Amino acid sequence: MAFLGCIADDFTGATDLANNLVRAGMRTVQVIGVPTASALAGLGEVDAIVVALKSRTIPAADAVAQSRAALAALQTAGCKRFYFKYCSTFDSTPDGNIGPVAEALLSDLGAPLAIAAPAFPATGRTVVNGELFVNGVPLNASGMQHHPLTPMTDNNLVRWLGKQCRGDVGLIDYETLDRGVEAVRMQIANLTGAGVSLAIADTVNDRHLAVLGEAVADCMLVTGGSGVALGLPDPWRDAGLIELQSDAAELGTFGGATAVVSGSCSARTREQVAAFSSIYPALALDPLRIAEHPAEAVDQALAWARPKLGAGPVLIYSTDAPEAVAAAQSRLGTTEAGALVERALAQIGAGLVKAGVRRLIVAGGETSGAVVGALGIQMLRIGPQIDPGVPWTAARWSGSAEADGAPVDLGLALKSGNFGEVDFFTRAFEVCA
Numbered sequence: 001m002a003f004l005g006c007i008a009d010d011f012t013g014a015t016d017l018a019n020n021l022v023r024a025g026m027r028t029v030q031v032i033g034v035p036t037a038s039a040l041a042g043l044g045e046v047d048a049i050v051v052a053l054k055s056r057t058i059p060a061a062d063a064v065a066q067s068r069a070a071l072a073a074l075q076t077a078g079c080k081r082f083y084f085k086y087c088s089t090f091d092s093t094p095d096g097n098i099g100p101v102a103e104a105l106l107s108d109l110g111a112p113l114a115i116a117a118p119a120f121p122a123t124g125r126t127v128v129n130g131e132l133f134v135n136g137v138p139l140n141a142s143g144m145q146h147h148p149l150t151p152m153t154d155n156n157l158v159r160w161l162g163k164q165c166r167g168d169v170g171l172i173d174y175e176t177l178d179r180g181v182e183a184v185r186m187q188i189a190n191l192t193g194a195g196v197s198l199a200i201a202d203t204v205n206d207r208h209l210a211v212l213g214e215a216v217a218d219c220m221l222v223t224g225g226s227g228v229a230l231g232l233p234d235p236w237r238d239a240g241l242i243e244l245q246s247d248a249a250e251l252g253t254f255g256g257a258t259a260v261v262s263g264s265c266s267a268r269t270r271e272q273v274a275a276f277s278s279i280y281p282a283l284a285l286d287p288l289r290i291a292e293h294p295a296e297a298v299d300q301a302l303a304w305a306r307p308k309l310g311a312g313p314v315l316i317y318s319t320d321a322p323e324a325v326a327a328a329q330s331r332l333g334t335t336e337a338g339a340l341v342e343r344a345l346a347q348i349g350a351g352l353v354k355a356g357v358r359r360l361i362v363a364g365g366e367t368s369g370a371v372v373g374a375l376g377i378q379m380l381r382i383g384p385q386i387d388p389g390v391p392w393t394a395a396r397w398s399g400s401a402e403a404d405g406a407p408v409d410l411g412l413a414l415k416s417g418n419f420g421e422v423d424f425f426t427r428a429f430e431v432c433a
């Protein structure tokens with residue numbers, strides 16, 4: 001019976017969290033979409049279940065409904081603690097979805113307060129006095145102000161989350177964290193007494209993650225990025241609630257061709273696309289052309305890729321600069337541009353796998369959700385880490401015509417837009433053969 005039930009608002013975020021739990025010693029599986037209680041019952045011996053939703057940018061009421069349904073399934077499966085995972089760059093809008101989902105989960109669990117701890121110092125995300133920084137740069141000057149769907153125009157998370165919430169939002173500042181576990185617990189008690197239900201937690205370094213983890217180990221709900229998950233397993237083990245295992249499982253080998261599909265437009269992904277394109281074949285997609293002739297755009301991309309497969313990795317991308325994204329959005333509409341690019345990349349990802357790709361990198365959280373959905377994958381096993389926040393995962397894919405349609409193993413790396421070193425797209429294939 002799993003001890004920890006997690007709900008992640010996108011797919012790259014889910015693998016990021018699962019990766020940190022596995023690396024901390026918890027046996028973890030990632031399931032795709034709201035699970036049935038019976039599907040969870042069949043998972044066998046696991047310590048944590050991560051439910052990957054695609055709820056970050058859907059209407060808040062839908063995100064709340066899906067998250068509550070996932071929570072109910074995890075409760076039925078016997079989980080004792082719960083974790084709501086969102087982005088380390090707090091990707092959301094003034095309407096949601098972090099606040100509404102967190103408040104609904106607190107209410108269903110009958111819990112008074114949860115921390116909101118997005119920081120992940122290993123990937124350069126820190127929170128100081130409630131303000132989020134990416135590698136020392138304020139969030140709203142880091143490139144995230146140009147995000148196609150969730151432009152982050154304010155780095156004060158107390159203010160930003162406050163706009164999304166019915167209740168009050170508080171702060172656990174870094175000086176309190178420096179004073180240690182008891183000081184944090186006292187601050188949580190004070191905030192709870194004052195009627196606060198969500199508290200942004202400062203985090204400057206890994207020690208703060210450990211202090212936070214120990215301070216909230218008894219809380220029913222933790223919300224945050226994946227960083228704070230690193231601080232939770234040890235206190236749970238020390239309290240005799242779980243046993244910790246050795247590191248991530250080996251995934252074995254996959255054979256077959258390799259490819260990258262990228263729909264992320266983050267500054268980091270743009271660097272990674274440029275680095276890959278200087279070595280291997282890469283094809284750029286134009287959203288306006290996709291809008292005019294969607295089927296042809298997909299067919300042509302696959303026709304371009306097929307003869308190259310096997311000779312080294314190929315990349316197909318819609319990744320573009322903020323001005324180009326804004327131009328496409330003003331012609332097509334923001335939501336429509338995102339959805340049609342996601343649909344095309346999903347069909348291309350599935351088409352590449354049908355054509356023999358067995359290790360596929362997908363860049364972008366929404367894009368990953370679309371590709372994994374098109375492949376009909378239900379579950380991911382977590383394997384070796386490529387860079388902080390991004391592991392290789394293994395999936396069983398049932399759409400194959402090979403071996404009488406028997407499922408084949410597929411290596412998938414779902415890369416957050418902001419994660420990974422510049423050479424990620426090439427080096428990843430050396431980590432997992």
Ligand SMILES: Nc1ncnc2c1ncn2[C@@H]1O[C@H](COP(=O)(O)OP(=O)(O)O)[C@@H](O)[C@H]1O
Nearest residue numbers: 148263264318328338341342364365366367417
């Ligand atoms: N050239 C483009 N013009 C407009 N929107 C785009 C373009 N390329 C990608 N998109 C959309 O931008 C969004 C990127 O989000 P996502 O995949 O989550 O990336 P990230 O991980 O960087 O947030 C997706 O909805 C995608 O379809």
Ligand SMILES: O=C(O)[C@@H](O)C(=O)COP(=O)(O)O
Nearest residue numbers: 012013016087088365416417
């Ligand atoms: O916490 C993070 O930064 C990631 O786990 C994450 O949520 C990724 O989201 P995208 O940047 O949209 O891929």
